[in-house]
Amino acid sequence: MTLLYFLDLLGTAAFAASGAWAGIRRDMDLFGVMVLGLVTATGGGTLRDLLLGDTPPFILQNETYLYLSIAVSLAVFFFHRRIGFLQHPLLYFDAVGLGTFVVIGTSKALAFNIGFLGSVLLGVMTATAGGMLRDILSSRVPLILRKEIYASACLAGAALLYVLHQTPLPHNLSLLAGALAVVALRLMAIRFNWSLPRAGT
Amino acid sequence: MTLLYFLDLLGTAAFAASGAWAGIRRDMDLFGVMVLGLVTATGGGTLRDLLLGDTPPFILQNETYLYLSIAVSLAVFFFHRRIGFLQHPLLYFDAVGLGTFVVIGTSKALAFNIGFLGSVLLGVMTATAGGMLRDILSSRVPLILRKEIYASACLAGAALLYVLHQTPLPHNLSLLAGALAVVALRLMAIRFNWSLPRAGT
Amino acid sequence: MTLLYFLDLLGTAAFAASGAWAGIRRDMDLFGVMVLGLVTATGGGTLRDLLLGDTPPFILQNETYLYLSIAVSLAVFFFHRRIGFLQHPLLYFDAVGLGTFVVIGTSKALAFNIGFLGSVLLGVMTATAGGMLRDILSSRVPLILRKEIYASACLAGAALLYVLHQTPLPHNLSLLAGALAVVALRLMAIRFNWSLPRAGT
Numbered sequence: 211m212t213l214l215y216f217l218d219l220l221g222t223a224a225f226a227a228s229g230a231w232a233g234i235r236r237d238m239d240l241f242g243v244m245v246l247g248l249v250t251a252t253g254g255g256t257l258r259d260l261l262l263g264d265t266p267p268f269i270l271q272n273e274t275y276l277y278l279s280i281a282v283s284l285a286v287f288f289f290h291r292r293i294g295f296l297q298h299p300l301l302y303f304d305a306v307g308l309g310t311f312v313v314i315g316t317s318k319a320l321a322f323n324i325g326f327l328g329s330v331l332l333g334v335m336t337a338t339a340g341g342m343l344r345d346i347l348s349s350r351v352p353l354i355l356r357k358e359i360y361a362s363a364c365l366a367g368a369a370l371l372y373v374l375h376q377t378p379l380p381h382n383l384s385l386l387a388g389a390l391a392v393v394a395l396r397l398m399a400i401r402f403n404w405s406l407p408r409a410g411t
Numbered sequence: 412m413t414l415l416y417f418l419d420l421l422g423t424a425a426f427a428a429s430g431a432w433a434g435i436r437r438d439m440d441l442f443g444v445m446v447l448g449l450v451t452a453t454g455g456g457t458l459r460d461l462l463l464g465d466t467p468p469f470i471l472q473n474e475t476y477l478y479l480s481i482a483v484s485l486a487v488f489f490f491h492r493r494i495g496f497l498q499h500p501l502l503y504f505d506a507v508g509l510g511t512f513v514v515i516g517t518s519k520a521l522a523f524n525i526g527f528l529g530s531v532l533l534g535v536m537t538a539t540a541g542g543m544l545r546d547i548l549s550s551r552v553p554l555i556l557r558k559e560i561y562a563s564a565c566l567a568g569a570a571l572l573y574v575l576h577q578t579p580l581p582h583n584l585s586l587l588a589g590a591l592a593v594v595a596l597r598l599m600a601i602r603f604n605w606s607l608p609r610a611g612t
Numbered sequence: 613m614t615l616l617y618f619l620d621l622l623g624t625a626a627f628a629a630s631g632a633w634a635g636i637r638r639d640m641d642l643f644g645v646m647v648l649g650l651v652t653a654t655g656g657g658t659l660r661d662l663l664l665g666d667t668p669p670f671i672l673q674n675e676t677y678l679y680l681s682i683a684v685s686l687a688v689f690f691f692h693r694r695i696g697f698l699q700h701p702l703l704y705f706d707a708v709g710l711g712t713f714v715v716i717g718t719s720k721a722l723a724f725n726i727g728f729l730g731s732v733l734l735g736v737m738t739a740t741a742g743g744m745l746r747d748i749l750s751s752r753v754p755l756i757l758r759k760e761i762y763a764s765a766c767l768a769g770a771a772l773l774y775v776l777h778q779t780p781l782p783h784n785l786s787l788l789a790g791a792l793a794v795v796a797l798r799l800m801a802i803r804f805n806w807s808l809p810r811a812g813t
Contacts, residue, residue: 234810239807240809270727288811328467347753408438547748556644
């Protein structure tokens with residue numbers, strides 16, 4: 211499905227850029243910035259493939275993801291001052307990437323006959339584990355665990371896709387609905403500054 | 412073996428509760444608390460299965476562990492004030508979980524024909540890696556690396572099980588002896604406040 | 613190839629010693645020092661084997677690596693004051709280990725028909741991921757991401773080996789050239805205090 215592959219590459223580029231920017235803010239050197247870009251963009255899908263036993267993982271099957279992530283990281287490293295104006299639009303590409311990664315992860319889990327909760331878990335992990343690894347490598351508590359609606363948008367989209375997959379709806383329409391749900395929730399969360407409750411102590 | 416499965420679920424619930432409580436103390440939101448509960452309860456066994464090449468790992472084969480971990484995490488999140496009195500008894504359930512996880516991990520390694528040190532490693536990892544991942548996600552040095560006898564109890568129980576496995580003793584009795592060794596050492600460590608030596612610098 | 617195996621064990625011992633020393637500096641107990649030694653020495657190769665789907669990983673296939681890492685960690689723990697004079701020569705053994713690990717990882721990737729960027733990635737990861745895990749377990753931003761030429765030496769050696777592998781040069785000579793490139797670059801980096809550029813913010 212060509213559109214899905216295009217969106218996948220767009221999301222990969224957006225995630226790599228956000229990882230590389232995080233590396234620059236944390237004063238990493240060129241290698242560190244590349245590692246952060248690469249891990250943010252490809253860590254979630256790699257972990258998903260390891261859990262499914264589908265090895266070597268996608269990044270070693272199709273090196274496009276590696277070349278793209280490294281090229282984007284290098285561009286951010288060398289031109290980050292001149293392309294600072296891209297940081298705001300990046301949020302939107304990032305949301306598209308989020309939706310794409312969720313439906314790719316969930317539908318791969320479905321293809322491996324994983325159950326409901328496992329499929330949702332793998333969909334959410336595909337979209338969020340790269341960002342968690344980025345924060346762990348930066349010695350920070352992952353942002354997503356503290357104050358983002360990010361994860362809930364992924365949960366909702368993955369669950370929707372799982373449910374639609376049980377209906378006679380064509381698979382492509384289910385993918386589209388799942389991805390749109392993630393993107394819409396994510397953009398509304400940014401727009402209205404939503405956040406999840408905390409327990410309070 | 413039904414008793415072992417029951418103890419496994421009990422340990423999973425206890426580990427999930429300790430992970431969720433850690434998430435609350437670190438001011439995480441609902442999603443973060445669920446991730447910490449899930450990772451603490453299932454991270455060790457998942458890592459073991461990845462290393463053994465037994466994919467998809469147990470949590471994706473039998474979703475009971477996922478449902479249980481998430482249900483316990485939600486309960487801790489919403490009722491943590493009312494169930495604070497459970498934190499002390501939790502230590503005992505946690506010790507039972509520790510013993511159970513050690514023998515499950517070690518005997519799975521034995522079934523895969525792993526050698527002595529590898530089997531001990533996988534037994535200890537099954538019981539302790541979830542807690543390490545919890546601490547890494549909280550951006551803390553894992554507690555177990557600094558001041559707990561926790562790990563030594565697991566080492567002793569795993570080694571005992573490996574040795575007993577070489578004797579004609581029935582497997583169930585070896586499992587029981589290994590698990591009891593872990594639980595007894597762990598409870599004595601709590602009772603007498605034991606700790607391992609440090610090198611001093 | 614006996615020389616390569618000898619260098620591999622030498623590198624494993626050097627990496628275990630550096631990990632154990634890091635554990636002592638961070639005031640870990642005996643168990644923590646062993647875990648840090650083990651993870652630093654074997655974490656990179658284990659991650660490589662997981663990504664290649666070659667499970668159980670090398671440490672569970674040949675327990676020599678486990679015994680050696682634990683023995684070295686114990687020795688550092690108990691005698692670290694008396695063997696402090698070894699810390700400087702350790703840098704040289706560490707460089708040898710680096711070169712050896714890079715060529716072992718890259719040539720294993722080649723044997724699994726991984727492409728150029730993937731092979732370089734796995735070579736660099738074999739040599740550096742153990743140190744990153746050590747730093748993550750110590751709740752620190754991995755040193756290698758911030759101020760070391762370490763990684764570039766590995767990148768250069770892995771890329772050289774990949775290229776030489778496409779020529780009719782005997783495999784052993786390619787391995788030697790790749791490893792020597794890493795060691796030479798690493799030693800010159802120490803000698804001349806090289807570092808990679810940062811982006812500046």
